[in-house]
Amino acid sequence: xxxxxxxxxxxxxxxxxxxxxxxxxxxxxxxxxxxxxxxxxxxxxxxxxxxxxxxxxxxxxxxxxxxxxxxxxxxxxxxxxxxxxxxxxxxxxxxxxxxxxxxxxxxxxxxxxxxxxxxxxxxxxxxxxxxxxxxxxxxxxxxxxxxxxxxxxxxxxxxxxxxxxxxxxxxxxxxxxxxxxxxxx
Amino acid sequence: xxxxxxxxxxxxxxxxxxxxxxxxxxxxxxxxxxxxxxxxxxxxxxxxxxxxxxxxxxxxxxxxxxxxxxxxxxxxxxxxxxxxxxxxxxxxxxxxxxxxxxxxxxxxxxxxxxxxxxxxxxxxxxxxxxxxxxxxxxxxxxxxxxxxxxxxxxxxxxxxxxxxxxxxxxxxxxxxxxxxxxxxxxxxxxxxxxxxxxxxxxxxxxxxxxxxxxxxxxxxxxxxxxxxxxxxxxxxxxxxxxxxxxxxxxxxxxxxxxxxxxxxxxxxxxxxxxxxxxxxxxxxxxxxxxxxxxxxxxxxxxxxxxxxxxxxxxxxxxxxxxxxxxxxxxxxxxxxxxxxxxxxxxxxxxxxxxxxxxxxxxxxxxxxxxxxxxxxxxxxxxxxxxxxxxxxxxxxxxxxxxxxxxxxxxxxxxxxxxxxxxxxxxxxxxxxxxxxxxxxxxxxxxxxxxxxxxxxxxxxxxxxxxxxxxxxxxxxxxxxxxxxxxxxxxxxxxxxxxxxxxxxxxxxxxxxxxxxxxxxxxxxxxxxxxxxxxxxxxxxxxxxxxxxxxxxxxxxxxxxxxxxxxxxxxxxxxxxxxxxxxxxxxxxxxxxxxxxxxxxx
Numbered sequence: 001x002x003x004x005x006x007x008x009x010x011x012x013x014x015x016x017x018x019x020x021x022x023x024x025x026x027x028x029x030x031x032x033x034x035x036x037x038x039x040x041x042x043x044x045x046x047x048x049x050x051x052x053x054x055x056x057x058x059x060x061x062x063x064x065x066x067x068x069x070x071x072x073x074x075x076x077x078x079x080x081x082x083x084x085x086x087x088x089x090x091x092x093x094x095x096x097x098x099x100x101x102x103x104x105x106x107x108x109x110x111x112x113x114x115x116x117x118x119x120x121x122x123x124x125x126x127x128x129x130x131x132x133x134x135x136x137x138x139x140x141x142x143x144x145x146x147x148x149x150x151x152x153x154x155x156x157x158x159x160x161x162x163x164x165x166x167x168x169x170x171x172x173x174x175x176x177x178x179x180x181x182x183x184x185x
Numbered sequence: 186x187x188x189x190x191x192x193x194x195x196x197x198x199x200x201x202x203x204x205x206x207x208x209x210x211x212x213x214x215x216x217x218x219x220x221x222x223x224x225x226x227x228x229x230x231x232x233x234x235x236x237x238x239x240x241x242x243x244x245x246x247x248x249x250x251x252x253x254x255x256x257x258x259x260x261x262x263x264x265x266x267x268x269x270x271x272x273x274x275x276x277x278x279x280x281x282x283x284x285x286x287x288x289x290x291x292x293x294x295x296x297x298x299x300x301x302x303x304x305x306x307x308x309x310x311x312x313x314x315x316x317x318x319x320x321x322x323x324x325x326x327x328x329x330x331x332x333x334x335x336x337x338x339x340x341x342x343x344x345x346x347x348x349x350x351x352x353x354x355x356x357x358x359x360x361x362x363x364x365x366x367x368x369x370x371x372x373x374x375x376x377x378x379x380x381x382x383x384x385x386x387x388x389x390x391x392x393x394x395x396x397x398x399x400x401x402x403x404x405x406x407x408x409x410x411x412x413x414x415x416x417x418x419x420x421x422x423x424x425x426x427x428x429x430x431x432x433x434x435x436x437x438x439x440x441x442x443x444x445x446x447x448x449x450x451x452x453x454x455x456x457x458x459x460x461x462x463x464x465x466x467x468x469x470x471x472x473x474x475x476x477x478x479x480x481x482x483x484x485x486x487x488x489x490x491x492x493x494x495x496x497x498x499x500x501x502x503x504x505x506x507x508x509x510x511x512x513x514x515x516x517x518x519x520x521x522x523x524x525x526x527x528x529x530x531x532x533x534x535x536x537x538x539x540x541x542x543x544x545x546x547x548x549x550x551x552x553x554x555x556x557x558x559x560x561x562x563x564x565x566x567x568x569x570x571x572x573x574x575x576x577x578x579x580x581x582x583x584x585x586x587x588x589x590x591x592x593x594x595x596x597x598x599x600x601x602x603x604x605x606x607x608x609x610x611x612x613x614x615x616x617x618x619x620x621x622x623x624x625x626x627x628x629x630x631x632x633x634x635x636x637x638x639x640x641x642x643x644x645x646x647x648x649x650x651x652x653x654x655x656x657x658x659x660x661x662x663x664x665x666x667x668x669x670x671x672x673x674x675x676x677x678x679x680x681x682x683x684x685x686x687x688x689x690x691x692x693x694x695x696x697x698x699x700x701x702x703x704x705x706x707x708x709x710x711x712x713x714x715x716x717x718x719x720x721x722x723x724x725x726x727x728x729x730x731x732x733x734x735x736x737x738x739x740x741x742x743x744x745x746x747x748x749x750x751x752x753x754x755x756x757x758x759x760x761x762x763x764x765x766x767x768x769x770x771x772x773x774x775x776x777x778x779x780x781x782x783x784x785x786x
Contacts, residue, residue: 032388035337036325036329036337039326039329040329043329043330044330047330078517078521081517082514082517082518085512085513085514085516086514088513088514089512089513089514090334091333091334091354091388091389
């Protein structure tokens with residue numbers, strides 16, 4: 001992705017950065033599970049003008065009182081590098097891994113999708129759900145709730161197909177990710 | 186589970202975890218106890234409803250001196266001045282709500298200049314938090330982006346650990362301000378005090394030891410440089426006086442030129458011939474050209490700020506850059522460097538010195554002499570020259586006279602400044618030979634910083650001569666601290682370069698905004714002599730160059746806070762100047778200013 005910035009600015013203070021190459025990275029952040037830690041991370045992103053595409057967080061160790069955040073962000077390689085270092089600067093942050101940088105990793109997301117309809121559309125929705133291995137977790141005579149898991153791309157594709165079939169609501173978790181192989185993150 | 190039940194559970198847990206011999210005391214007493222254990226002797230503050238228990242505990246002891254400032258911002262800057270001039274951690278105690286919000290500017294200032302502070306703010310009782318109680322503010326929310334870290338204490342048993350951890354975090358790695366928000370009920374509650382030695386502060390341990398392989402690579406690069414330059418910053422000052430000594434030794438050994446940021450002045454003696462003066466927007470011609478043309482740049486404890494680099498695309502295009510910084514996020518933030526080294530500036534300089542000696546490196550004098558003769562050509566431009574006058578005081582002349590009189594002083598001289606033209610002139614014209622003698626708001630550029638900082642500096646250095654070089658606009662921002670200086674008999678000198686304009690704003694409006702002087706002239710100013718007297722200090726005035734020497738001499742002899750109102754030329758601009766967005770080799774000098782195209786906008 002390329003973003004064009006301020007190229008036409010005539011300010012005497014000089015133009016901002018010109019064309020920039022934007023990348024998408026998935027960061028895994030191990031933090032202390034304490035009040036305000038999420039606000040610190042989000043405040044860092046908004047305060048420094050970074051982007052959050054998706055963010056998930058939950059406790060991963062009761063014993064150590066630690067949570068893991070998975071943050072999907074976009075920016076130039078230099079900005080992504082800054083984000084990692086700025087996150088590491090926060091006192092309750094223990095470790096930041098740039099999974100995209102480190103190599104192969106698995107990224108999964110869960111979505112709940114409510115589809116309302118009867119007749120042929122209802123049958124078509126079921127058929128497509130079957131192809132995507134989406135499960136029906138609730139049903140009435142006029143509606144389904146599907147649970148679909150997979151890469152964000154797969155979830156996007158499924159949602160795209162459900163729109164004309166009567167989709168009324170979506171709730172997505174955002175990505176959870178982990179590196180492949182035996183290495184610890 | 187109710188909150189009360191949760192608290193009891195936490196208490197039980199704490200009792201189990203901490204041996205019985207730990208002393209029981211109230212939260213407010215723990216604060217004092219922890220401050221004493223952390224070696225705090227002076228605390229700056231302002232009382233209020235939500236900190237009364239701590240003020241009560243302060244009243245009952247004699248080890249910590251409390252300095253009552255007249256505004257919480259003043260207290261914060263005073264603590265900064267104290268911290269910068271002594272190398273200790275500055276301490277502030279303010280109340281909830283407005284007390285905390287008033288301190289925010291000082292905290293942000295300390296964050297941007299990496300000054301270690303611990304600020305204790307009172308808070309409404311835990312059971313009222315979130316109720317929009319009287320003088321309630323979301324202090325941890327407000328201060329999250331302007332502190333290195335902050336805490337809201339919800340359980341008295343957490344308090345001792347948080348206090349000790351706050352000091353550890355404030356002073357470790359890249360220093361910064363810490364806020365501890367302390368609800369009133371926690372100040373009253375009894376708990377077990379944990380002494381410093383037993384406190385758990387191990388979680389925050391940033392890297393300070395430099396990677397030796399990189400140090401060796403750096404020294405190799407340095408030794409083989411043909412056109413080298415040292416570019417140092419506040420990190421060297423923060424690393425302690427020994428770091429400055431080592432830097433001086435290393436620079437003298439190599440014979441290389443050195444420049445420094447505004448924050449780094451004093452780390453290398455300004456009287457030395459290898460010193461090129463400050464660099465950056467109002468830096469010297471020789472320093473900026475040397476930065477632009479160098480082949481190896483040795484950046485130590487500086488962060489390539491936009492006021493230093495100018496246009497980053499044209500910044501020092503042909504150099505290999507070594508960057509030593511304690512904060513990994515400073516690396517490659519503004520400028521891509523070739524050899525980054527994470528670590529404490531002092532440790533890195535010492536390591537480089539050792540490698541240089543051990544491997545028997547020698548300076549290439551032939552190449553270096555060529556480089557120096559080039560630098561001498563730039564020096565010959567005499568970029569700080571100005572047109573003097575017999576009838577009106579030029580601000581540069583006033584500072585030259587001040588420098589002259591200070592050179593005869595036996596006392597240790599400390600300079601603080603406000604922000605604007607006078608600040609840049611002070612950086613250009615006053616010589617700094619030792620670290621921790623120069624207190625100025627660099628990163629945030631806080632007008633009103635200088636007077637309270639001078640107060641903090643004087644308290645930390647009772648025998649020192651402390652001068653606040655000020656502008657008439659800046660000084661009015663925290664003028665109330667005159668009262669503090671009088672109360673504690675602090676003979677701070679305030680040297681106002683009074684041109685009736687917000688000088689730097691006026692200069693930019695003249696050069697970059699078509700001479701449209703929007704709101705930069707102050708039509709009504711107090712009589713500063715009478716103002717000083719009204720506060721109980723001494724007021725002096727100089728209106729002609731002939732009066733100047735006499736007035737400065739008088740000022741240096743006073744034993745009370747003294748304002749010197751120096752009426753200077755209104756139209757004088759500060760040069761050299763790199764206009765924003767321009768490169769180091771595009772700076773304009775006083776002589777060029779006439780030709781400067783003011784119709785750019």
